[in-house]
Each structure stands twice: as structure tokens, then as C-alpha cells.
Amino acid sequence: MVQALILAGGEGRRMSDITAHVPKPLLYLPGGTLLEYQLAQLAQLGISHTFVVIHHEAEQIERALHGLEGVTLVRQRPPLTLLGALASAEAHVTELCLVLHSDNYFSNGLGYLLREAQNTPSGFNATFLVESRTHPQNKARRLASTGCYVLSPEVLSATSTLKHADGLWHLTARLLESGAMVREVRLQGWRSNINHLTDLLNASRRILEDWSERFHPSRAAAGYNRTEGCRNAELPLWISSDSQVTDSDLGPNVVVGPKARVNGCELREVIVFPGAGIVGQRVEGGVVVPTKTGSLVLTSQEQMHGRQKSHSQEEPAELPPTADQEPHPSQEKRCKGDDLHQAIGGSFQASD
Structure with missing residues (x-):
């Protein structure tokens, strides 16, 4: 069984003229919002339960998702960082988990990523979707670049030790340092990070x-x-x-x-x-x-x-049900280098 997690709590400050009125997960594409597109991709994969982490304009997103079966909303707890968003969901995720940052559009289905992740031995492991052209000399940043990855519940639980860090690369760097099994899968098609x-x-x-x-x-x-x-x-x-x-x-x-x-x-x-x-x-x-x-x-x-x-001068109309995650700007705290290593235990070898 696979669960899914959508990080949809970011404020979207780079698009503040728009996101002051419509949160980033509700930005509209042909026939659906970013959030609706991602939920449709998850449904295509046969994933029956999705957790959505919310914070900024949470009420709009709650209205957008009201009544949808198999969707559980999770309020982000402080700190308001990307890894804080992951840590907020750790108590809910009990299976292999496909994570999506909700400000991304993927042109192709994601079954190829999920299949690779499911073929990875259980335990502390992670599989990341990557673009070949990004950060060729920095694997930690390359792994963190697409906003789409699969984490074991053990890795997700360990994110609490890094929750003050506002950047996924902090997690990928610690995973690589610790000897966890880390795999990367090349992106098929194209993606757009909507900033x-x-x-x-x-x-x-x-x-x-x-x-x-x-x-x-x-x-x-x-x-x-x-x-x-x-x-x-x-x-x-x-x-x-x-x-x-x-x-x-x-x-x-x-x-x-x-x-x-x-x-x-x-x-x-x-x-x-x-x-x-x-x-x-x-x-x-x-x-x-x-x-x-x-x-x-x-x-x-x-x-x-x-x-x-x-x-x-048109009269406003009620937004229909529909609905991202840009990291919330936050003062970053340095984490002790061995925190995640101790959580993971270094029991797996890193893999390319």
C-alpha cells in the first residue's frame, strides 16, 4: 500500500499579487487547479489516501477539498518550513509515501517513479525524481530539485530532527551522509515549478x-x-x-x-x-x-x-471546490550533523 502527501501550506510570496486572493494550490490550469491536477495524478496511480498539509489560506483549501473521499487535511505545526511541513505529517504516514509539492505541474504520469520506489528494500530509503540538467555537481541539491519524491515512513519520522531547516536539500544531504539507501529517477516529460x-x-x-x-x-x-x-x-x-x-x-x-x-x-x-x-x-x-x-x-x-x-467591477463569485507548497520563509537553524544519522542508524549503503 502507498500513501500520498501533498505539501500545500506555502504562502507563495513571489506571486503575492495573486496569492493574496487565491492560494497557490488553487492556481488554475486548463480544467483544474494545481491541487486538482495532483489529486488526479494520485488517483491514476491507485493511491486511495492522501494527506494534505495546509497553513496559508487554509480555509480556502478546506472548502476546495470539502467532501472528497480519501483526503485528510493536516494543519502544519511550527516551524513553518518545508521540513516542518513534512514533520507535521509524520504521525499520519504509516506506509511508503509519495510526496508532492503542490506548486508543481508534471506533464506525465508518475507511475514510473512509484514502481522504482516500490522495488527498493524496506527500511530507511528514499527515491527522488530528478532533472538531469539541475545541479550536476551537487547530488543533495539535485535530489531536492523537483518537488516529487517517495519516502519510507522511517525517513519521514526522522524529519523531525531537521524541521527548522527550510530546504529539502538539508534532508537529502543528511540521507546521503548517513548511508541511507537513496535512489534517483529521471523525470519523464517536463515539469513546471509555478513561482x-x-x-x-x-x-x-x-x-x-x-x-x-x-x-x-x-x-x-x-x-x-x-x-x-x-x-x-x-x-x-x-x-x-x-x-x-x-x-x-x-x-x-x-x-x-x-x-x-x-x-x-x-x-x-x-x-x-x-x-x-x-x-x-x-x-x-x-x-x-x-x-x-x-x-x-x-x-x-x-x-x-x-x-x-x-x-x-464584476460582482465577486464564490470560488468552486478546488486547490501547494512553497517553503515558508523562516529563519533557518543549523541542525547537529549527527541527528539524522542517529535516527537512521547508517544501516544502508547509499545508492546512485
């Missing part, structure tokens, strides 16, 4: 342009290249059947989420988040996000140059 608006737009574009070959929730298929309500449409695009589009020129690479409203607009390379609305505007390369008072229009150029953001 900036341009990352989100580029991931959305790549998904739309290669739809049949890229992972997306199966229920998202109905919205692909749907043009109802468009005055003119340039493919590819994605429009929810539960949205309202009227008298608008859309595309290419436009996404309109559920309960969103688009009226009299010209949009190119734009993601209209669930529940957001935009009227009579021309936008290229940006997002429309719901706020408590209406909707916010933010373009990639505005983010780069700090120009004034645009606000739509």
Missing part, C-alpha cells in the same frame, strides 16, 4: 498546445477547444461549460474556469480563474482572479514592471 505568473501562463500554454499528450484531469476534456459564446475564437483554448462567455474574441491559449464570466472582451494568453469576471477589456498575457470586492486583472508585464493593476 511566477509567467510560469503559470507558460505551463497552461504548453498543456493546451499538446493536449492529447499532456496530463490533465479526465473531466477536463469537455472544455478543450470549446468556443460557445465566442464572437471569434483562435485555438487552442479551454472554456468551462459552467462559465458565461458572450460577445468576446478569445485565443489562443485562453482558459475560462467554472463560474467565470467574460463579456465583450479580447483576450489572448489569459487565464480567467473560477469565479472571476471581466467586462469590456483587452488583455494579453495575464490572469483574472476573484477578490472579495470583484476581480483583479494582472498581466505578466505589470508584474515585471510594477505598473498599476486593473480591477473589474
Whole structure:
């Protein structure tokens, strides 16, 4: 049996213009949020129980996941670090555990990683998904680079000794030093770590342009290249059947989420988040996000140059159920070098 853990408590400060209103796990891609994409990947693997660690805007994520079977929410305990998030879940995880940082999109399924991890002897071991081009001379940082890995429950329990360290590489370095069995598996396809608006737009574009070959929730298929309500449409695009589009020129690479409203607009390379609305505007390369008072229009150029953001006067709509983990900035404490070594016991040889 395999369990899963999604780290979804990060604040997403590098995208604060957006994450002040919508937490990172709820950032929208064609047909689902980042969190929905990851849950769909886990379902594809046959994983029946997932723990989701939450902190920033926890209530929004709770609403997004309300009623989902096989999902348990875990409030992150201090310290608010990445390893603190892992340590918060140690009491819940009893089996081999696939860990995902919820600000990542993976273009392919993850079965190949899980199969490799399941073929590893039980005990203190870990299997990390890696990209060959990252940190070729620093194995600890390379192992920590993709936000996707499989840990034995013994390793997860040992993270409490490093919980003040805000970086996964602290764990990978200790594992390598201790002699634990550590394996790496090369990434198949591509991934996107969503840290900036341009990352989100580029991931959305790549998904739309290669739809049949890229992972997306199966229920998202109905919205692909749907043009109802468009005055003119340039493919590819994605429009929810539960949205309202009227008298608008859309595309290419436009996404309109559920309960969103688009009226009299010209949009190119734009993601209209669930529940957001935009009227009579021309936008290229940006997002429309719901706020408590209406909707916010933010373009990639505005983010780069700090120009004034645009606000739509649409009435706000309730966000639909949907929903990351960027490490929370925290003052890092040095850990004693032998803490994890003592926990692990050095009983396994490291493996490439």
C-alpha cells in the first residue's frame, strides 16, 4: 500500500499579487487547479489516501477539498518550513509515501517513479525524481530539485530532527551522509515549478498546445477547444461549460474556469480563474482572479514592471471546490550533523 502527501501550506510570496486572493494550490490550469491536477495524478496511480498539509489560506483549501473521499487535511505545526511541513505529517504516514509539492505541474504520469520506489528494500530509503540538467555537481541539491519524491515512513519520522531547516536539500544531504539507501529517477516529460505568473501562463500554454499528450484531469476534456459564446475564437483554448462567455474574441491559449464570466472582451494568453469576471477589456498575457470586492486583472508585464493593476467591477463569485507548497520563509537553524544519522542508524549503503 502507498500513501500520498501533498505539501500545500506555502504562502507563495513571489506571486503575492495573486496569492493574496487565491492560494497557490488553487492556481488554475486548463480544467483544474494545481491541487486538482495532483489529486488526479494520485488517483491514476491507485493511491486511495492522501494527506494534505495546509497553513496559508487554509480555509480556502478546506472548502476546495470539502467532501472528497480519501483526503485528510493536516494543519502544519511550527516551524513553518518545508521540513516542518513534512514533520507535521509524520504521525499520519504509516506506509511508503509519495510526496508532492503542490506548486508543481508534471506533464506525465508518475507511475514510473512509484514502481522504482516500490522495488527498493524496506527500511530507511528514499527515491527522488530528478532533472538531469539541475545541479550536476551537487547530488543533495539535485535530489531536492523537483518537488516529487517517495519516502519510507522511517525517513519521514526522522524529519523531525531537521524541521527548522527550510530546504529539502538539508534532508537529502543528511540521507546521503548517513548511508541511507537513496535512489534517483529521471523525470519523464517536463515539469513546471509555478513561482511566477509567467510560469503559470507558460505551463497552461504548453498543456493546451499538446493536449492529447499532456496530463490533465479526465473531466477536463469537455472544455478543450470549446468556443460557445465566442464572437471569434483562435485555438487552442479551454472554456468551462459552467462559465458565461458572450460577445468576446478569445485565443489562443485562453482558459475560462467554472463560474467565470467574460463579456465583450479580447483576450489572448489569459487565464480567467473560477469565479472571476471581466467586462469590456483587452488583455494579453495575464490572469483574472476573484477578490472579495470583484476581480483583479494582472498581466505578466505589470508584474515585471510594477505598473498599476486593473480591477473589474464584476460582482465577486464564490470560488468552486478546488486547490501547494512553497517553503515558508523562516529563519533557518543549523541542525547537529549527527541527528539524522542517529535516527537512521547508517544501516544502508547509499545508492546512485
